[in-house]
Amino acid sequence: MWVTSSLTNALTPTAVALGNFDGIHLGHQEVIRPILHRIKSQEEVKSLLSYPLSVNAETQQVSSSDRPEHIYSTVVTFNPHPQEFFTGKKRSLLTPLDEKVKQLQSLGVEQLVRVPFTKDLAALSPQDFVEKILIQQLCCQEISVGENFCFGKQRCGTAKDLKAIAAGFGIPVTIVPIHARAGDRISSSAIRQALEHGDLPCAKELLGRPYTLTGTVVKGQQLGRTIGFPTANIAVPPEKFLPSKGVYAVQVFIQDGDNCQGVMNIGNRPTINGTHPSVEVYLFDWSGDLYGKTLTVQLEKFLRPEQKFASLDELKAQIQFDCTAAKEVLQGNTK
Template identity: 85%
Template sequence: MWVTSSLTNALTPTAIALGNFDGIHLGHQEVIRPILHRSKNQEEVRSFLSYPLSVPADTQTPISSADRPEHIYSTVVTFNPHPQEFFTGKKRSLLTPLDEKVQQLQALGVDQLIRIPFTWNLASLSPQDFVEKILIQQLCCQQISVGENFCFGKQRTGTAKDLKAIAASFDIPVTIVPIYARGGDRISSSAIRQALENGDLQRAQELLGRPYTLTGTVVKGQQLGRTIGFPTANVAVPAEKFLPANGVYAVRVFVQGVDNHLGVMNIGVRPTVSGTHPSVEVYLFDWSGDLYGETLTVQLEKFLRPEKKFASLDELKAQIQLDCTAAKEELQGNTK
């Protein structure tokens, strides 16, 4: 898939899904579906769990137009930074950092991701100018798909219906997609974040359409786990990755995208050993080798308990044993 932050480097003409798409949840997938130029069988869709790609902008191999004459490129257009981050100056944690977003868009069959730099000039464009100058003149847009709550243009004055009316004057069709879960609740990235903060992994998975995952490289920690018989892998996830509630989880772990292992994970500051910084530590039930430097993808299956400070390492050790038993019962009862 071609990834670029430059409008001049974009592959054109385009069929565009427009939005921020943090999470690539089920609602986002419905917005993207109308622009895909080919259907995919379930067997063809790559697992969302394989380890992430390294995707510096403009370095992936573009699709050859010679191989696809008159091809319209299915394109997801998003903004960097997120407009809310731009206006507030506050960093946003992400459900899907860039590597994960690219991986999941590829699995859906998207040809191109364009991350438009969000600047004051862009923020000052009227809805009419945004459509004309960005979507039509620079991206040669042939088709557009957005969620029904999409807003754009100066001070977010343009709505999805406005977009449809403006695009119609250029004979460009716009699909407006309602984004609701089966129960009738609206699917949103904020609802997924709330579910994860509450330890409600089932709800998060219902909205995402897949389990929530954390991917990172194993780095050296304090190595205290091995002193009590539970050596853990300290996983360094991207700084911008959204972390769910502190506590202990039953997890499935993929090493370099393969080898499904069962385990427990702790997210938190480790108060029993006077920790001060949040960490992600994973204990694998069936692993005895060296994991340093390996890339792990941790799939969260069940929230077992909140983080707690214990009176001694012996109490902590006893609780970890109980956590392992609970995790095994949960995971082995839900084998995939």
């Protein structure tokens, strides 16, 4: 998938899904779906993407004159998130960039354009945003947005306004209704709330997949090996949203293709007076060097909240109990 933060580097013409899309949850997928119908086959995509691109060193403009005419399914999002831009407060993300790219690729999206959100962009009127960004820069041929999409200066433009403005240029706009599960709106906020309460089934239902943490194994204090439970300390991206502190039953996918089961602890490790949150995984029936490898941890069940024990012996006994509980959960999931 082509990923760019430069509008002049975007592959055009485009069919655009507009939004922030943190999580790529089921609601987001419905907004993205209308722009995917232009992909005829994987063979066509491979053929198109095999054409060499030349880039002008001065303008950074991609030249693709020899490429067959093709409308690129394109997700357009903003960096930083507009809310982060206006408040100055960092936002935690359900899907940092690498995860977002992976999820979009799995849907069949061909391009991700991360439009830099600046003071000048924020000042554009809805009309100017459509003309200058969508039409002049992205050569947009069709657009899809959620019904609650707002844009332009002070968020004064609505999805209906977008449809009316685009109609003046002959560009069709699909407005996707808000999707719900069990009467509740599917949203990134609802997923965060579920994860904060350890409600993994709810988060999974809204996402359409289990929640995962991905990171590189780094050296920790190596306390686990002294009590018989060596753990892999995972450095997840600092912007990644972490669920409730505590212990989880997990499936683990290792960089080289192996996968296994285990228990994961998220928290400050109060028993040893830890002060910084960490993500540690103990893998069942595993031996080998994991340092430097990337692990993707799939959260299956929240077992218990973080707690402080009076001694390392008590901690060891509890970890053994956690392992037994996790194995029962994970074996049940595979039946």
